[in-house]
Structure formats: C-alpha cells, structure tokens
Amino acid sequence: MSGGQQQRVAIARALVYNPPVILLDEPLSNLDAKLREEARAWLRELIVSLGLSALCVTHDQTEAMAMSDRILLLRNGRIEQEGTPAELYGAPRSLYTAEFMGSNNRIDARVAAVDGERVTLAGDGWELQALARDTFAPGQDAQAVIRLERVQVADGPGANRLQADLVTSMYLGDRWEYLFHCGEMRLRAFGHVPRAAGTHWIEFPANDCWAFAKAG
Numbered sequence: 001m002s003g004g005q006q007q008r009v010a011i012a013r014a015l016v017y018n019p020p021v022i023l024l025d026e027p028l029s030n031l032d033a034k035l036r037e038e039a040r041a042w043l044r045e046l047i048v049s050l051g052l053s054a055l056c057v058t059h060d061q062t063e064a065m066a067m068s069d070r071i072l073l074l075r076n077g078r079i080e081q082e083g084t085p086a087e088l089y090g091a092p093r094s095l096y097t098a099e100f101m102g103s104n105n106r107i108d109a110r111v112a113a114v115d116g117e118r119v120t121l122a123g124d125g126w127e128l129q130a131l132a133r134d135t136f137a138p139g140q141d142a143q144a145v146i147r148l149e150r151v152q153v154a155d156g157p158g159a160n161r162l163q164a165d166l167v168t169s170m171y172l173g174d175r176w177e178y179l180f181h182c183g184e185m186r187l188r189a190f191g192h193v194p195r196a197a198g199t200h201w202i203e204f205p206a207n208d209c210w211a212f213a214k215a216g
Helices: 003-015 033-050 061-067 085-090 095-100
Strands: 021-025 053-057 071-075 078-083 104-115 118-122 127-132 141-147 152-154 161-171 176-182 185-191 198-203 210-213
Touching: 003 021, 003 033, 033 061, 053 061, 061 085, 071 085, 071 095, 078 085, 078 095, 095 104, 095 141, 095 210, 104 127, 104 185, 118 141, 152 185, 161 185, 176 198
Parallel strands: 021 053, 127 210
Antiparallel strands: 071 078, 104 118, 104 141, 118 127, 141 210, 152 198, 161 176, 161 198, 176 185
16 A cells, blocks of 8 residues: 555544544554645545544644644643644744744844834844844844745835845745845845846835844
8 A cells, every 4th residue: 555545544543433533643654745735635624524633743844734623732741832723823922832823034133222022133244124923122232034026026125124245046846935135144036036146125015024032
C-alpha cells in the first residue's frame, strides 16, 4: 500500500470503536509534499463530517492551521500561545510565536519614540512605524517582524518605505519571491510579476509590522 493508503487504514482502525477522542501524532509526516497536501484536506473533512474530537501533534505549521479549530503552540514543554489559527498567525503575543508562524522578515532596530501602541523604530539611516507587542522605552533595542506577504514593492519613497537593492526574483509557480539587500539587512517579499534587479522601494505597512523586545 502507498503511504496515503496506509494512513487511511490506520485512521479507519482507530475509528472502528467510535472513540470520543482520537490522538494523531505527526499523522502526515511520512507522506511526500503532494500527498500531504491532499491528506490534510480529507482528514479535516473526516473530522468535521463525523463530529470528531481530535488531538493532533505536529511540527508543521501549515498542517496545524489547516486541520485545527484551536492551536496550542508549545515551547520547551510550556504553552507559548493558545488560540485559533487566525489568532496565532495574525496576532502573535510573543516573538517566538510571530517567528514560528508564516514566512517573515526580522529587522533589528532601536526604539526612537513611543506613541501609545505605536513605536518608531530606527536603524542605519532609516525609520519605520510598527505596532508595539511589548512595553518599550526610547533607546531600547527591538526586533520587528513582518510577514513576507504583507511587504509591498512601491513605486517611490513614502511612509514606512525603505530603499533596497533587488538581488534576484525567484519564480514559485503561484507567485514570485524577491530578495533585497538594504545595507546589512536581507529582506524578502512576495509578488505576482518578475522584477528587474536594481534599486526599489519596499513598504512595510505599520499595522502589519510588529515590534518585540529584543531577546537576551
């Protein structure tokens, strides 16, 4: 039997006695990428259609978000954050959660100013506005995190934009991924068209840029 068929048989055996809860430990780990994508869908459909309570352990964030109603993100055996997939992805409460979920840019900076929930982050010749996810004071070191899909390539200078050199564009099938250099920083972004190497402006929407206290 194929890996996918073996998984179906194992789950069918687990359901024979109509258990109140099923435990799934890395249920899709032995499947290749294509089968894993298909198996996520049928396993989620099975859980919903049968009204099952399922506890799934996985290291795959995509698998966790696709199959779950709620996620417990563990760090060193402790719960780092609990919530819906949308809450963990869109409103992380810690740097660990923010970096664990999604594909991200991470920017080291210094807090130049604090204005309520907003902070101004400064680096070597640049400033960015961000949402404060920790309590800050001016002069404090910080780390900003922004999802790659939230970064925008702009036509020119403006608010929350940095000038950067596009090194390469990589075709991923459904989108392009761009790699920029801005001083010592390596920044990435997604887009839908190929772009020529050279100088560009990249925008970091303030509401999608999260500032966390620098660890250590």
